Amino acid sequence: MGPDNENLGKKYDQTITRRDLKTLIGLTWLNDEVVNYYLAMICGESGVNSYPRMHYFSTFFYEKLSKEGAEKMARWTRKINIFTYDIILIPIHLTNHWALA
Template sequence: MEGKFLPTSSCFIPPISEEMILVIKEAFRSPASQVLVDVSRQAVTRADLETLLGLNWLNDAIINVYLNLIVNRSKEAQKLPKVYAFNTFFLTRYIEMGYSAVRRWTRRDDIFAHDILLVPVHLGMHWCMAIVDLRVKQIKYMDSMGGRNDACLATLLEYLSQEMSDKKNSQLDAGQWLLTNIQNLPQQQNGSDCGMFALKYADFAAKDAEINFTQNDMPYFRRRMMFEILRSSILPSGYGEK
């Protein structure tokens, strides 16, 4: 099976090989509740993996495990930014219950020792992604339906200020930070792929790559993501590789 080149890029898209297809098919022979893989204490069952089929909506387990794979990739590749990912429940918990409810979530991690923070944003029926770039003091909001979310950006800046005060005994200068609703992003053309777009935004941002995929690439990315999760590792080549 041959791969192809993106028309506007020199990047090569690796094919879905027969071996990858066999691995995926074997996984779907398992009972729905069977745990197929555990990545950084995030278990994925066959039922979870099924959310990557067709036009299904991705669930929390898939979002969380793929973000963990992005983090693990950053630890293994010296040239990539150092990445930290928050759980899908983090932002909702913080908004609803305040800093005290999430204070211990980072007790083993210094988020300020990282380059990039990935924050999944769930708007009830829609996934988006927030990217905190600590290197340039910028928080970016990425929505595959073109939405703005100034409240989310302000909330994340508030969290960073509280986290720095609590963990570093230091004050964050909010005036130095840029809050941006990113425009001209690849947009979804259906009502199902918001989770895929959010994860691919995170994937590309975490390797400082140009976001150059389209809606047409989502069926490919869904199958590739199944294999990557089953193998607990993101494939090294594809769009955006430098």
């Protein structure tokens, strides 16, 4: 197989390791890196072939936003104009589940 920390893929500035992918097996908890990688893949194809333009925020965005407020989170949006996208994806971890807003 290989070491758990081996990088198995890098796409759209997201890296996934063997350890991350193992969270997809059985009843293991899905980790945030798998969620980020999947959203990067989806959004990386956005705007192509008439697909809607999409942007996602990392799995840490909502937690930091809810704790620190919008003003402190301005750096997360300074390089993008969210109004140019058709869909904005915000992953939210709810104790035992992941959801998208």
